[in-house]
Amino acid sequence: MRSFLASGLFFSLASAAAIKRDGGHYNYGHHGKGLNIQVGPRPYYLVDDMDEGPLKKKLESCSEGPFKTSDFVFSHRGAPLQFPEHTREGLMAGRREGAGVLECDVAFTKDKKLVCRHAQCDLHTTTNILNVTELASKCTTPFKPSADGKPAEAKCCTSDITMDEFKTLCGKMDGFNPNATTVTEYMDGTPYFRTDLYSTCGTLQTHDEYIDLVNSWGLKFTPELKTPEVEMPFDGYTQEQYAQDMIDAYKKRNISADRVFAQSFLPDDIFYWIKNEPAFGKQAVYLDERVDTPEGYDNATASIPELAEKGVKILAPAFFALTKVDESGEIVPSEYAIAAKKAGLDIVTWSFERSGWLNKGGDYYYQYVAPVINNDGDMYNVLDVLVHKVGIRAIFSDWPATVTYFASCFNL
Ligand SMILES: *[C@@H]1O[C@H](CO)[C@@H](O)[C@H](O)[C@H]1NC(C)=O
Numbered sequence: 001m002r003s004f005l006a007s008g009l010f011f012s013l014a015s016a017a018a019i020k021r022d023g024g025h026y027n028y029g030h031h032g033k034g035l036n037i038q039v040g041p042r043p044y045y046l047v048d049d050m051d052e053g054p055l056k057k058k059l060e061s062c063s064e065g066p067f068k069t070s071d072f073v074f075s076h077r078g079a080p081l082q083f084p085e086h087t088r089e090g091l092m093a094g095r096r097e098g099a100g101v102l103e104c105d106v107a108f109t110k111d112k113k114l115v116c117r118h119a120q121c122d123l124h125t126t127t128n129i130l131n132v133t134e135l136a137s138k139c140t141t142p143f144k145p146s147a148d149g150k151p152a153e154a155k156c157c158t159s160d161i162t163m164d165e166f167k168t169l170c171g172k173m174d175g176f177n178p179n180a181t182t183v184t185e186y187m188d189g190t191p192y193f194r195t196d197l198y199s200t201c202g203t204l205q206t207h208d209e210y211i212d213l214v215n216s217w218g219l220k221f222t223p224e225l226k227t228p229e230v231e232m233p234f235d236g237y238t239q240e241q242y243a244q245d246m247i248d249a250y251k252k253r254n255i256s257a258d259r260v261f262a263q264s265f266l267p268d269d270i271f272y273w274i275k276n277e278p279a280f281g282k283q284a285v286y287l288d289e290r291v292d293t294p295e296g297y298d299n300a301t302a303s304i305p306e307l308a309e310k311g312v313k314i315l316a317p318a319f320f321a322l323t324k325v326d327e328s329g330e331i332v333p334s335e336y337a338i339a340a341k342k343a344g345l346d347i348v349t350w351s352f353e354r355s356g357w358l359n360k361g362g363d364y365y366y367q368y369v370a371p372v373i374n375n376d377g378d379m380y381n382v383l384d385v386l387v388h389k390v391g392i393r394a395i396f397s398d399w400p401a402t403v404t405y406f407a408s409c410f411n412l
């Protein structure tokens, strides 16, 4: 199969045949071959914006590529800097930009089918549901206009509707206007640094559709079991069954566990997989949000050896928690990062390209390095520390191309 595929001319025919013949098995071992990876103008804009120095020189030296697909690059919700999140169009953009691993955040519907959504209850900000009369009325909280200084309200959950109903919705850019007095105003809330250019009815994905799409490209998966926002068990559906159903979707297709990075914020989900699905548990990703408060950060850091002992192999805090600024003003690895490495754990982190302009020291993601951040190009300085000093295994990005440029330059 390898030599056959080596011919670019036959690539698309051959890959279709390969997938059929192997019953969904992916074993080329060199995915992305034949695919013309496109990073677009943004990485060049960022490199140009960098302060002078060796990193800028090195990145400039890579301007003409080649750029290649890399498992270092995790597509975060597709490519939501510009495309509606968790849509087919966003996944296609992520693949084109060189992501080797693509994400589906997993939530369940009323009929307990799995679909891709960042939260169980975000349909009111990520889809057109409020504008679809038959479905809007099924929302947990139907739209209430802003009045008397109170913000507009709405809450629509995947568990409010069936999978078939979900599939009739359109994906839009995540956002809402709290001052809205009409649904149309409410839906018009895209952040300034994103765009509505591709918000023309994005194609929502069930978890199964996502798997088949990514599998057809020979790429890897990172499904995240989203923490339910309804009480569990939900109509008899337990958390364990939910965690199992997500894994079963890959097993049913004979997709090898080493192509699947299952994630969760709930340690019990990770322990469930380690115990019941060890092949998947072995590379499950524990999303660690304890770092969000100073006390939680210290507790999290202290608990790393115990997590390692319990079989956790990959930790994933937000990237701010992995660095800090030392007395000389240099960005260096944080205590958390050092503890994770010491315990022999891998680190995957999130999420690049969610921050907009960095001219004022950035946001949540740059909180520990704010004093040394004052322009967009500085984001590559942070990435460089994450790669070369912290030693991360991969990073999620809302615009995979920005990371692909760097990854190809350093052969990651
Ligand atoms: C998966 O593999 C098993 C055992 O090798 C085989 O019997 C089954 O048909 C395969 N299923 C699919 C969907 O390829």
Ligand SMILES: *[C@@H]1O[C@H](CO)[C@@H](O)[C@H](O)[C@H]1NC(C)=O
Pocket (backbone or CB within 6 Å): 177, 178, 179
């Ligand atoms: C909503 O109204 C408040 C008060 O007038 C204003 O400060 C805020 O910017 C408005 N938000 C949006 C998204 O329009």
Ligand SMILES: *[C@@H]1O[C@H](CO)[C@@H](O)[C@H](O)[C@H]1NC(C)=O
Pocket (backbone or CB within 6 Å): 128, 131, 183, 184, 187
């Ligand atoms: C709401 O639906 C109407 C009728 O289908 C359509 O004309 C309008 O563009 C939609 N508005 C939004 C914000 O999607």
Ligand SMILES: *[C@@H]1O[C@H](CO)[C@@H](O)[C@H](O)[C@H]1NC(C)=O
Pocket (backbone or CB within 6 Å): 293, 295, 296, 299
């Ligand atoms: C940190 O750990 C201490 C001691 O176990 C505990 O009392 C405290 O609630 C924890 N704080 C956070 C924010 O996790």
